Amino acid sequence: MTGISRRALLGTLALAAPLARARPALAAPWHNIDVTGYLPALSFEMTDANTGKPVTAADFRGKLVLLYLGYTQCPDVCPLTLQHVAEVLRRLGKDADDVRLLFVTVDPDRDTLAVLKLYTAAFSPDFVGLRGDDDQLARVARRYRLAYSVAPATRTHSYEVTHSSAIYAFGRDGSARLLIAALSTTSPDIVGTEDDLRRLLHEPKPGWIARLGAIL
């Protein structure tokens, strides 16, 4: 009787131990919204404002990427959001070396590469301004279901820009991982986001199932 139960218990432990190691996500919920498997991997072609050269998602493999759509002529919510991201990166300390925030302008007509470069640098050296043509921008927005619209000024309306406030976090392998929603508000979860990013940075390399998921 005791022999059987002990064997059964050992069997359960033997099965549970590698599972627990393989799926640490089961252990604790994320502070932000887990989108693993719900969105396609990072993919884009744009111009890097820091270098003036074309870049693709492949250039950021190995880095944890935060993707944000905005525009520089936005004096209020964009700086508030970027200020909060910069604060998270400051708290990450050395870990922030492996994080890049990609600031994709939804207003490429007004946001020149020179302005984008100055603007992102004012917040953090780890921010990269990206500018695409209309097609390149539309492809990224569609891929991640991010909305934006630009209505140039008329006689009765001032120049108006609308854009999604969400930030997406992509793992080192380019897979979509988290939707970070609260950094654009006045009650951002700075500590929780720091915790999430640190966890993403230090998680073990994904197995082949996760890699396959990222490709699909």
Place this chain on the structure above:
Amino acid sequence: MSLSKHVSPVALLRGGGLLGGAFLAAAAAFAAPSVTVSQPWFRYVVAQVPAGGYMMLRNASPDPIVLTGASSPACGMVMLHRSETTGGADRMEHAASVTVPPGGAVSFAPGGYHLMCMEPRMKPGESVDVTLMFKDGRTISTAFPVFGAAGKPSGK
């Protein structure tokens, strides 16, 4: 009713004469400023993009007070704006005017009302003058300390 900041009883007394007493009485009635500006500040990122101005506007009078515009020697133009976040999208709209209710206050803070300073000419660490214009023709001038991209540290 009036903005006593600009109606100094001393200046009125200099007028002297018989009317002095009447002016003094009137000035005394104005002594409590009906509109006050507190916690003013600008977020300045770079010269090429607008700076955002923030403050708390209080109205101690029994009547609504309507802010219709602002100007500053440090800005090419100043516009009243309001950010709105609905359904996960950020939008900014022009506000023709902002009404401060009697005995109430309106906060100009990140994510809501803000002064949009076009073509800013300022530096973090300095202060720049802003003149607020009200519907009844009165104005009030206040110095706005300038902060950088990281904004105003909390508690300051």
